[in-house]
Amino acid sequence: MRFDRAALARAVAREGRVARVVVTAAEGSAPREAGAAMLVWHGGQEGTIGGGALEWEAAARARRCLDAGRDAARRVPLGPGLGQCCGGAVRLLWEVYDAARLAEVPEAGLYARPLPGADGGAAPVAPGVAGGWIAEAVAPAGRPLWIWGAGHVGRALVGVLAALPGRAITWADTGPERFPEAVPEGVETVPAADLPRLAAHAPEAAEHLILTYSHDIDLALCDALLRRGFAGCGLIGSATKRARFRSRLRAMGHAEEAVARIRCPIGDPTLGKHPQAIAVGVAAEMLRAEAAE
Incomplete structure (x- = not known):
């Protein structure tokens, strides 16, 4: 799992506040793998977590998170929940970033933080989701x-x-x-x-x-x-x-x-x-x- 800090920094500089949507887990048949991410703001978005109904719903929730100023996480069934033919499910994380929060993201190395609603636990030492935490390797500039x-x-x-x-x-x-x-x-x-x-x-x-x-x-x-x-x-x-x-x-x-x-x-x-x-x-x-x- 990789965190594209440069893309997020450009979006925050332009929009002021941006929601980042991450696939933290994919179960069964799903449009994208764990680690896929997109950025959403009022009036636009970039990146993709798979398109279709899943992405539309995820972007709509991202804008609600921007309005509320709160992160969120949930499991989304793709078949019964969204009518997609994939039939699997994904777990999504929505995070709201502004310049102050962006400053907490390291320029390189591992960026670990607890998932919304998680209770303590030890921070992971490798990329992945475990024990109520998510950790991503901050991608180099390119x-x-x-x-x-x-x-x-x-x-x-x-x-x-x-x-x-x-x-x-x-x-x-x-x-x-x-x-x-x-x-x-x-x-x-x-x-x-x-x-x-x-x-x-x-x-x-x-x-x-x-x-x-x-x-x-x-x-x-x-x-x-x-x-x-x-x-x-x-x-x-x-x-x-x-x-x-x-x-x-x-x-x-x-x-x-x-x-x-x-x-x-x-x-x-x-x-x-x-x-x-x-x-x-x-x-x-x-x-x-x-x-x-």
């Missing part, structure tokens, strides 16, 4: 992911990847006019006339996706990132572009094994070349790699 280029594919990638947890996205292009007016929350946009020069300041632990409007800029970014170091790097293109870039990067002095770390093409070519299809393929590629770690 893996740094730099996306180079705000064209059609860049916009599709940001739209898909920003919705997935566990990433801190930096989105770079050559000028502010390159970005859309609406940027997903939590994504940092960086306009820079000289993108390869900016690449020298990226964290060495970052992953990169290169898809600018210019092959020359793409090549210069590959060169700069090979000199800087990276956790992973993907380049949009074809087998022909890959072969041409590898030849030119070797001529720039990069070793074959280093150049081979740049993946090209990215995503799943069988899905087609539509920007959203590329984005879906890249997201699946990343999720498979993380699941294998």
Whole structure:
């Protein structure tokens, strides 16, 4: 069970007070697993605990908790209670957070607190629910992911990847006019006339996706990132572009094994070349790699 403190902090800063809804246990067939969470405020919500009637009822109760300023917990049967076909049940926790309560959540480590109405007991030392307590591992800020280029594919990638947890996205292009007016929350946009020069300041632990409007800029970014170091790097293109870039990067002095770390093409070519299809393929590629770690 993981606690996304960064997402909660952004919501509290924007809304002032937010309810966090957590699935603390799933019994039988249920839409989401224990640890799934969403944030709810008057006028909106983000995240999901499974959708449908369960989520609608949970969000409605979350807003009642916001009005009352109280936490709550209950077991929700999905079949007879909500008419869902899952047939199982979930246990839900509603917690109300403002800036003062957010300050009680550690930046890292284990966040343990008693469930509403629980009687004492020893706090758990590992993530889970036991003895009237819930404990969650506070998620780190996220893996740094730099996306180079705000064209059609860049916009599709940001739209898909920003919705997935566990990433801190930096989105770079050559000028502010390159970005859309609406940027997903939590994504940092960086306009820079000289993108390869900016690449020298990226964290060495970052992953990169290169898809600018210019092959020359793409090549210069590959060169700069090979000199800087990276956790992973993907380049949009074809087998022909890959072969041409590898030849030119070797001529720039990069070793074959280093150049081979740049993946090209990215995503799943069988899905087609539509920007959203590329984005879906890249997201699946990343999720498979993380699941294998």
